[in-house]
Every structure is written in C-alpha cells, then in structure tokens.
Amino acid sequence: MPVTNRPTHRRTLQSAVGGAAVLLALSACSSSDGSARASSPSSPGGVEGTVTVFAAASLKESFTELGEQFEAAHPGTEVTFNFGGSDALAASITSGAPADVFAAASPTTMRIVTDAEDAAGEPATFVRNRLEIAVVPGNPRDVDTLKDLTKAGTKVALCAKEVPCGAAAQKALDAAGLKLTPVSYEQDVKSALTKVELKEVDAALVYRTDVKAAAGKVEGVEFPESAGAVNDYPVVLLKDAPNTVAARAFIALVRSEEGRRVLSGAGFLTP
Incomplete structure (x- = not known):
C-alpha cells in the first residue's frame, strides 16, 4: 500500500519542501514495489510455464503424482509427460523432439542421449528397480x-x-x-x-x-x-531444454526427500 505523509504543521517553506520530497520518494518507492510485484512470477523462484518430461513407462504413477505436487507448489506451471520405452524416448530426443527432462530406466539407454551430447551435465541416479x-x-x-x-x-x-x-x-x-x-x-x-x-x-x-x-x-x-538384474534409473536436464528453470526445479523435486517418499511408496529402491 502506498505510504502517505500528511504533516500537521508547516512552519517553514523549507519544511514543506522537505515533506514534499519525502512524499515523492515514498511514492516512487511504492510504485516501484508495486511494479515489481506485478511483474514477478507467482511461482516461487521464478518457476513458470510448461516443463516437458520424457520418462520410462515404469515411472508413470509416481511421476504423475510428483507432477501434480510440482504444479501445486508452482502456480502457473504445467508438467507434461511422455511415458514409454526408454530406448524409444532416447531416440526421439536425439532426433530433436523438444523436451526438458529425461528419466531413463537404465544407464544404457541414458547413454544414447549423453553420447549424442544432448544432455546438459551428468545424469544422476535417483532410484533403482528390480x-x-x-x-x-x-x-x-x-x-x-x-x-x-x-x-x-x-x-x-x-x-x-x-x-x-x-x-x-x-x-x-x-x-x-x-x-x-x-x-x-x-x-x-x-x-x-x-x-x-x-x-x-x-x-x-x-x-x-x-x-x-x-x-x-x-x-x-x-x-x-x-x-x-537390478536397473539404475538416471535423470538429466536436456541441453536444449525450452524451460531450463522449471526443468531444474522438477529434477530437484524428484531427488528431494518428498520425491524419495513418493518413489519408495511406489516400490522403487533407493540408489
């Protein structure tokens, strides 16, 4: 709310000018704060927009739940999933399919993406499955x-x-x-x-x-x-991710304590 200042005494012209200056400064400050609030994203940390996740079919139930949690925590975001065989998903990514995150059901299929230099950084194993x-x-x-x-x-x-x-x-x-x-x-x-x-x-x-x-x-x-014959599941941010900020936030959720709780509840093993 803008701050106002109504002095009850105006003893000198100097004090009146000084008061006006204060009013102007406070008004400008208030206006600036209001503009900042209006332009800031409603989601914490500037996370907004759509994040596209390519994930192994076995992750469907747990990732869908985490996607709902992510959207609730970051108003204005949307998580879209493409679930399927990891090899087919990897082939789609290396062929140019737009995606932000890749979660594979094995290091072997993840290497299809990393060998093609389509990953941004090193994949991290977040769960195992048998x-x-x-x-x-x-x-x-x-x-x-x-x-x-x-x-x-x-x-x-x-x-x-x-x-x-x-x-x-x-x-x-x-x-x-x-x-x-x-x-x-x-x-x-x-x-x-x-x-x-x-x-x-x-x-x-x-x-x-x-x-x-x-x-x-x-x-x-x-x-x-x-x-x-236990499989490690790696996840990685993709190099050409259209929404890097949201992608990093989603990966952070997957690897968080809450993410482990959801995944363990689904039957996955910790790495």
Whole structure:
C-alpha cells in the first residue's frame, strides 16, 4: 500500500519542501514495489510455464503424482509427460523432439542421449528397480519360480530386449541358464503388464513397481535371480531444454526427500 505523509504543521517553506520530497520518494518507492510485484512470477523462484518430461513407462504413477505436487507448489506451471520405452524416448530426443527432462530406466539407454551430447551435465541416479513375475490373479499356472515360465503351455510376455526391462529379464534368464520363447515382445513394461491384465498371457516379467501399481489386476511372484538384474534409473536436464528453470526445479523435486517418499511408496529402491 502506498505510504502517505500528511504533516500537521508547516512552519517553514523549507519544511514543506522537505515533506514534499519525502512524499515523492515514498511514492516512487511504492510504485516501484508495486511494479515489481506485478511483474514477478507467482511461482516461487521464478518457476513458470510448461516443463516437458520424457520418462520410462515404469515411472508413470509416481511421476504423475510428483507432477501434480510440482504444479501445486508452482502456480502457473504445467508438467507434461511422455511415458514409454526408454530406448524409444532416447531416440526421439536425439532426433530433436523438444523436451526438458529425461528419466531413463537404465544407464544404457541414458547413454544414447549423453553420447549424442544432448544432455546438459551428468545424469544422476535417483532410484533403482528390480524385476518380478506378474501372473494372472490366482496364479492358475502355478508359476512360483523363474523356471516355471518355461513350462509347456505357459504363455509369457517379455519386454523387447532393447528395452531396459527386457535387457534385465534376459540377464536374469541367462543367470539361471534358462531359455524362454515368449508369445510376444512388448515395447515397454506397461504393455507387457497389460497382456497379463487382459489374460492374454499367463505371466510377464515386469518391474515390482508395475505389479504394485496394478494391485488387484495381477499378482506378483518374486524370484532370487532378480537381485542380479537390478536397473539404475538416471535423470538429466536436456541441453536444449525450452524451460531450463522449471526443468531444474522438477529434477530437484524428484531427488528431494518428498520425491524419495513418493518413489519408495511406489516400490522403487533407493540408489
């Protein structure tokens, strides 16, 4: 509110002039403050506008929740997501797709972006994830081990080998000395999970976080070989990010205590 000064005594012309000068100075100060408030973004730290995040499909539930928190904390912002297979997302980024942040499900797929010099700085691992067998509710095929997936007549879906969940699945199968021919290879982990939800297959090798997200639609079977096929998830600011300020703020949220709480609640492991 502008500050006013109404002196009750004007004893001399000098004091009147002095009072006018004070009024002018205070008025200018007030006007300047008002202009600053009008031009300042409503979001803390000058974070505003849209931030575009390319993220592995397995991050969908937790990142969506964090996106809502981000928008609430920074009025006037919007977080848009592109969820999918990390390899496909990386290829889109290196082909020029506009994005601010990339969160991959493995260091291997992240290297597609860093090798192309499309990252601004070094990626940081923020969570880890391990595989679990998703089966149809009731587990009618009695899948209790990784080896049970190779039983005759058991229909299995796997992620494509170039996708992080597919690479991890192959690593676990190799460690167990097993050969498995799935009925389908899917381009991301959510697609493999959907095959089980629709009962098109008996089981799929997916992440434990996806089993948890689909509670009631599938059941999870843990297997010891998954301990040797854990994936690190790195996140990075992209070099040509259209909204660098908001991108940095979103990454900070992901790596914050609150971010860890949300991600741990979804079943992710701390690095």
